[in-house]
Amino acid sequence: QVQLVESGGGLVQPGGSLRLSCVASGFKLEQFAIGWFRQAPGKQREGLSCISNTPGSVVYADSVKGRFTVSRDNAKNTIYLQMSSLKPEDTATYYCARASACLSTTSYDYWGQGTQVTVSS
Numbered sequence: 001q002v003q004l005v006e007s008g009g010g011l012v013q014p015g016g017s018l019r020l021s022c023v024a025s026g027f028k029l030e031q032f033a034i035g036w037f038r039q040a041p042g043k044q045r046e047g048l049s050c051i052s053n054t055p056g057s058v059v060y061a062d063s064v065k066g067r068f069t070v071s072r073d074n075a076k077n078t079i080y081l082q083m084s085s086l087k088p089e090d091t092a093t094y095y096c097a098r099a100s101a102c103l104s105t106t107s108y109d110y111w112g113q114g115t116q117v118t119v120s121s
Helices: none
Strands: 001-009 011-014 016-023 033-039 046-051 057-059 068-074 078-083 092-099 115-119
Touching: 001 092, 016 033, 016 092, 016 115, 033 068, 046 068, 046 092, 046 115, 057 068, 057 092, 078 092
Parallel strands: 011 115
Antiparallel strands: 001 016, 016 078, 033 046, 033 092, 046 057, 068 078, 092 115
16 A cells, blocks of 8 residues: 655754655655655645656755755655755645656655644744
């Protein structure tokens, strides 16, 4: 059964760092592209990044470029989102999702339950 589970969220001060994990089950992570998204209450869902299955390159949204870094551990079937220089506007529920490729028209067929990130002093 295909499943994605996010973890690692929590409360962090502005300027701080946090690492999120996305553990995949029911499929091999290296065979798919994985996107990170976030959604704050009352806000539209925002795409943050996408890591390709091959050749494994990553694209980032302008809002997080230079601050967020995606990595993949195929042995653990896990995708990580390393977040730094966090801002209050980064506060949101963060999701990972599966796709066939990192394209603007890509449909994501499976989503995790989300993990909450709160940036506040």
